[in-house]
Amino acid sequence: MNLEQIDYLLEVAKEKSIRKAADKLHITPSAISQSILQIEATLGVTIFQRSNKGTIPTSEGSIVLKQAFELQCKFKELYEGVKGIAQGSLSVPLRIAFTPTFGNVGYNAFMALKAEHKELKVEIQEGMHEEIMETIIKNNGAFDIAFIVENRNLYAYDDLFHIEPLYSSYVCVAVGKNSSLRSKKFLTTADLTNESIAIFETATHRELVKKTGLEDNSVFVTSNNSFLIRKVVKDGHAICVLDDFSLMNHPDTLNGEIIVLPFRNPHYIYREMWAVYPKDSAKNENVMNYLNTVKNLIRQGCPLEALG
Structure with missing residues (x-):
């Protein structure tokens, strides 16, 4: 029984009519009937019976429909999870690191992003510059993005990371x-x-x-x-x-x-402030949203030329 067949079963149960279910699903009634007959033959039970009240589940059919609904939920959960991972998932934590210099801006950017994406999972590590640098070099992928003060030594690893001067x-x-x-x-x-x-x-x-x-x-x-x-x-x-x-x-x-x-x-x-992130992070929508939020917050600061 595949997801399409599950959808057919549940729609018939909801509409109490094969014809109405077919209209909702934009297919022919015979396609639904054939699908139901195939499932019944496989399971060895009768799922629906016709009556003056419409197409009604049998007692065995009610059990099948309950399980079918649970399977439908699982299929959708699986689909959304796989789709999310491919697109920079809300279900996969966004891993951010920044030094105390970025602590206030990093926190405000996090709150702004969470306001728009409440489901977004975020792991934040505020650490000393040297610790973050060491982690970036030794463990590419430990962070989705890190914010540090400029460090020219990282140019030796520019084949692995994007190094973006922010400010x-x-x-x-x-x-x-x-x-x-x-x-x-x-x-x-x-x-x-x-x-x-x-x-x-x-x-x-x-x-x-x-x-x-x-x-x-x-x-x-x-x-x-x-x-x-x-x-x-x-x-x-x-x-x-x-x-x-x-x-x-x-x-x-x-x-x-x-x-x-x-x-x-x-x-x-x-002195320059940098964002450093693995090449793959450039494809992660959440990473780019967070980076752009940080940039916008920094732009809100008073530019030096305005000081006169």
Whole structure:
């Protein structure tokens, strides 16, 4: 018994008429009759009997129809599952990785995507830049897409990955709302000489601190906990260097608890933000939707030229 025959059986049971079922299915009544006779001969039971009430299931037929309905559901579930996998499935988790730099944008992009695709399963890993890089290199396919700060070493693997520069970020400094620096248009190394700094425990962030000339400042705390870093900044204990979009639309900046100011040393400091994904991910609709959502969110940030 195939899916087509199951559809015939269930439609006849629903309409209580072979002719009406045939009209609904756009086939001839004789085709349905022949199909039912074939199933009855195979199973050795009579499924329907005619009466003044129409074509009605027999007691054995009711059992067959119940099983046929369950099979129909299973067939449809199987079909949708296979179709989904081929098209970038909602049933296969979307695996995303990003560094703390992308944490806020990555989360907002995730929420925007889930609002449109509630069934979408997503696995997110926020990790240190070095860890994500190592995983990308050693295990192609561990992530459907990863967001990292530029790393030229990945060009050696461009036969395996798409490396897409997303944005030339400029470095900023996060200060608390009560900081004496909060009203400045931009900050320089000289402005920050006496400030304690909070550092993310990554080689990438330490390099960023070095680029700003703040490596000799007193360190208030070193941590891989982004909440703790924000907390010490909000409470006025330290400043933190970061990328311009890192806290975009974050509650701490929206409510004024943290002020993000551009940094110059003496010029603005830029670094590229990359999306890295296996070649096959380019065919995955969900991956591309997520990537485009991230791009749109980044575009919402204030461009440097608008700062005057």
